[in-house]
Amino acid sequence: MKKWTELVPxxxxxxxxxxxxxxxxxxxxxxxxxxxxxxxxxLMCWLYCPDMAVKxxxxxxxxxxxxxxxxxxxxxxxxxxxxxxxxIIMKPEGK
Amino acid sequence: MExxxxxxxxxxxKLREKSKQEGRLEHGHRMCAGCGAPTVVKMVLMATxxxxxxxxxxxxxxxxxxxxxxxxxxxxxIHTAFENAAATLAxxxxxxxxxLKKGKxxxxxxxIAFGGDGGTYDIGLQxxxxxxxRGHDMLYVCYDNGAYMNTGxxxxxxxxxxxxxxxxxxxxxxxAGKLQQRKDLTRIMADHGIYAAQASPSHWxxxxxxxxxxxxxxxxxxxxxxxxxxxxxxxxxxxxxxLSRLAVETCYWPLYEIEDGxxxxxxxxxxxxxxxxxFKPQGRxxxxxxxxxxxxxxKIQAQIDKTWERLLKESEGPC
Ligand code: SF4
Ligand code: SF4
Numbered sequence: 001m002k003k004w005t006e007l008v009p010x011x012x013x014x015x016x017x018x019x020x021x022x023x024x025x026x027x028x029x030x031x032x033x034x035x036x037x038x039x040x041x042x043l044m045c046w047l048y049c050p051d052m053a054v055k056x057x058x059x060x061x062x063x064x065x066x067x068x069x070x071x072x073x074x075x076x077x078x079x080x081x082x083x084x085x086x087x088i089i090m091k092p093e094g095k
Numbered sequence: 096m097e098x099x100x101x102x103x104x105x106x107x108x109k110l111r112e113k114s115k116q117e118g119r120l121e122h123g124h125r126m127c128a129g130c131g132a133p134t135v136v137k138m139v140l141m142a143t144x145x146x147x148x149x150x151x152x153x154x155x156x157x158x159x160x161x162x163x164x165x166x167x168x169x170x171x172x173i174h175t176a177f178e179n180a181a182a183t184l185a186x187x188x189x190x191x192x193x194x195l196k197k198g199k200x201x202x203x204x205x206x207i208a209f210g211g212d213g214g215t216y217d218i219g220l221q222x223x224x225x226x227x228x229r230g231h232d233m234l235y236v237c238y239d240n241g242a243y244m245n246t247g248x249x250x251x252x253x254x255x256x257x258x259x260x261x262x263x264x265x266x267x268x269x270x271a272g273k274l275q276q277r278k279d280l281t282r283i284m285a286d287h288g289i290y291a292a293q294a295s296p297s298h299w300x301x302x303x304x305x306x307x308x309x310x311x312x313x314x315x316x317x318x319x320x321x322x323x324x325x326x327x328x329x330x331x332x333x334x335x336x337x338l339s340r341l342a343v344e345t346c347y348w349p350l351y352e353i354e355d356g357x358x359x360x361x362x363x364x365x366x367x368x369x370x371x372x373x374f375k376p377q378g379r380x381x382x383x384x385x386x387x388x389x390x391x392x393x394k395i396q397a398q399i400d401k402t403w404e405r406l407l408k409e410s411e412g413p414c
Binding site for chain 1: 107110111112115116118120121122123124125126127128129131132133136138160161162163165166167168169174280296299304331332333334336337366395400
C-alpha cells in the first residue's frame, strides 16, 4: 500500500484496470469446476460472471481464472450444459 | 420455434465476437461475490464500441471499483459525490462539445453516468432531472438494487412495498416491512421527453440493444436496470441472474422503452408467473408469509397485474 504522499495528487489513478493487481480469489469458499465434455460453448458463464473470471480464447470458454473467481456460483447456475448435464459444478474449496 | 432458435443462434454468434473484444471493466474489483451490478455494467459497456467517458455516483459500484490506487475501469471514469453524477458528466459533455468545435477532440465520444438507486431515485434526482431537461448528450444508467446496500441496507424510494430493510424493519410494531410503494422513476424520467427504458441482465440482448439505441439518439437518455443484491435481498450468492429473470417473468420488473412519449413493451413473458416466485427466495420478504401479513402479497400481486395491463394497453403494437 502506498503512503498518501506517494499518491498522484487529486486521487487520480493513471493506470487503467490496475485492480487486476488485487486478487480476489481468496474470498472463495466454493470453486467452480469445468466439465468440458458437457460444454456446448454457449458462453453464458463468461457473460454472466460478475468477476470476469471465466477465461475465453478465440471465442471459446477455456476454464476459470482462480486468481479472481469469488466462487459465487452464478456460472454453474446459469450453465445449460448438455442434455441436462451441467458443464460447471461447484465444489467446496480445499477438498 | 425455429425462428426463435435462429435468433438465439445469431445472438450467440455476436456474443462470440464480443468475447474477443477487450472488456472495459477489469477483475479484481471488490463488489460482493455474486453481485448483479458488475454484470450490469459489463453488459452496458459491452454494447459500446466507441470511446466512452463515465461518471459514477457514490454507491457500492463506485466504492468497490476504485479503492485507492486500484481501479477496475479501463475507460476514463470520474468518481463523484452521491448527488452529482449527472451534473458532473453534463459538465464534461459541455466541455467536450466546446473542444470538439475547436477540433481538439475526436468525433465519436459518448458519455455514461452510473448510479445506484439511492444516488439516482433519491439523492441525485435533482441533478439528474436538470441534466436530462437541459438535453445533454449523455446516457444515465441506474443499477437498481432497491436500497442503500453499500451503507447497510437502508430503504430508498426504490425499495419495494413490503421489503424488510434496516430502516423499514418488519417487527412487532410494523409486521409488513416497508409501507410505501416504490417510486416509478422510469416514468418520471420519460416524462422529461427523453428516451427512457427498463432492462434486466437476464435479458442481455434486450439490454444491449437498449444501450445501442440510446446511443444512437442525440440528447439525454435514461436506462433503469435491475441489479439483484444477495446481501440486501437476503438470498444465495448464485441467483442474481435467476432473480433478475424472475423479476421480468413475474412482471415485477417489466421490460419496456418510451421514446417520443410512445411506450413499447420489449419483452412479453411467455407465461406471466406469480410474483411469489420472485419473492419467495428472498429473505427480505420472508415476513410476508407469516399469518399477521395475510393479504399483503395479494395486494402486491394485484398492483403488479394492474401496472402490467396498463403497460400492455399503452404499448404500441406487439413486440
Ligand atoms: S463462481 Fe462466480 S466468480 Fe467464479 S467464475 Fe463462476 S460466476 Fe465467476
Ligand atoms: S455456460 Fe456451460 S455450456 Fe455454456 S460455455 Fe459455459 S461451461 Fe460451457
